[in-house]
Amino acid sequence: MPQKVLLVDDVNLFLELMKGFLKLSSVHVLTASDGAKALEVVRREMPALVFMDLHMPNMGGDECCARIKADPALKSIPVVMLTADGKEEDRVLCIKAGCDDYLTKPIDRNLFLDKARHFIPSVDRRDKRVPCAAKVKFRVFGITLSGDVVNMSEHGVYVAATCAVELGTTMDLVFALPDGKGSVVQTKGRVAWVNGGSTRLKGSLPEGFGVEFIAMTEESAVAVRAFMTGAGG
Structure with missing residues (x-):
C-alpha cells in the first residue's frame, strides 16, 4: 500500500506544484490548507511524511508542527517546514517547533524530492520523458x-x-x-x-x-x- 504524504499550504499554487513533483512516485498525496486542518488529517491518516508551510491562517505551521511533536502517537512523523527564502527568524521558528527539516520558497524540485526520498526511499526523482x-x-x-x-x-x-x-x-x-x-x-x-x-x-x-x-x-x-x-x- 502506498505511503501517505501530506502537503499543507494555504496557497493552492504551491499545493499543485508539490503534487506535480510527486506525480510519478508511488505515494498517496493528501492536502490541507491550514495547520488546524493538517492536524486533523495527521491524526486521522497517520501520513509517512508532512511538508508544511510556516505562515498560514487559523493555525500556523509552527504551531501545528509543535502539536504533532508533542503527541506521543504522532511525534515520529517527519515534518519538513516550508519557509520564505532568507528569513532567519522563520528558520528559528521552524527549529523551535521541532521540525525534522525545512525548505525555502521558491521550492526547488530536486531539493524537494531529495528531502522526500530521505524519509521515503520509494519517492521517484525521474520525470516522464x-x-x-x-x-x-x-x-x-x-x-x-x-x-x-x-x-x-x-x-x-x-x-x-x-x-x-x-x-x-x-x-x-x-x-x-x-x-x-x-x-x-x-x-x-x-x-x-x-x-x-x-x-x-x-x-x-x-x-x-x-x-x-x-x-x-x-x-x-x-x-x-x-x-x-x-x-x-
Missing part, C-alpha cells in the same frame, strides 16, 4: 553552440552534443518544438548530468548532457506542457 527531435542553440562560456534535443520532460531536455561541459554549468537554450505549431522554447538551464568521455553513463544515448530548466518563460512553459500532453506525457 518523451522523444523530441529538435535542433537546439545553447549559449555557454560566452559562445553559441548547437546540438540536438533527443528527449524531454516538463523540467528538462537531453542534448546530444560533443562539446565538453561540466556538471552545474548554466546556459541559455533556444529550440523549436516539433509540435506542428513552431512553438519556440526559450529558457535558462543547468547541466544536471553529463554523458560523455569518461563519464559516459548511458550508452543507449548519443554523447551529450541532460539539462534542467531553471528559468523558463511562461509562454515556453505552456508550450512544453502542451507538447508533453500531446505526446502522451
Whole structure:
C-alpha cells in the first residue's frame, strides 16, 4: 500500500506544484490548507511524511508542527517546514517547533524530492520523458553552440552534443518544438548530468548532457506542457 504524504499550504499554487513533483512516485498525496486542518488529517491518516508551510491562517505551521511533536502517537512523523527564502527568524521558528527539516520558497524540485526520498526511499526523482527531435542553440562560456534535443520532460531536455561541459554549468537554450505549431522554447538551464568521455553513463544515448530548466518563460512553459500532453506525457 502506498505511503501517505501530506502537503499543507494555504496557497493552492504551491499545493499543485508539490503534487506535480510527486506525480510519478508511488505515494498517496493528501492536502490541507491550514495547520488546524493538517492536524486533523495527521491524526486521522497517520501520513509517512508532512511538508508544511510556516505562515498560514487559523493555525500556523509552527504551531501545528509543535502539536504533532508533542503527541506521543504522532511525534515520529517527519515534518519538513516550508519557509520564505532568507528569513532567519522563520528558520528559528521552524527549529523551535521541532521540525525534522525545512525548505525555502521558491521550492526547488530536486531539493524537494531529495528531502522526500530521505524519509521515503520509494519517492521517484525521474520525470516522464518523451522523444523530441529538435535542433537546439545553447549559449555557454560566452559562445553559441548547437546540438540536438533527443528527449524531454516538463523540467528538462537531453542534448546530444560533443562539446565538453561540466556538471552545474548554466546556459541559455533556444529550440523549436516539433509540435506542428513552431512553438519556440526559450529558457535558462543547468547541466544536471553529463554523458560523455569518461563519464559516459548511458550508452543507449548519443554523447551529450541532460539539462534542467531553471528559468523558463511562461509562454515556453505552456508550450512544453502542451507538447508533453500531446505526446502522451
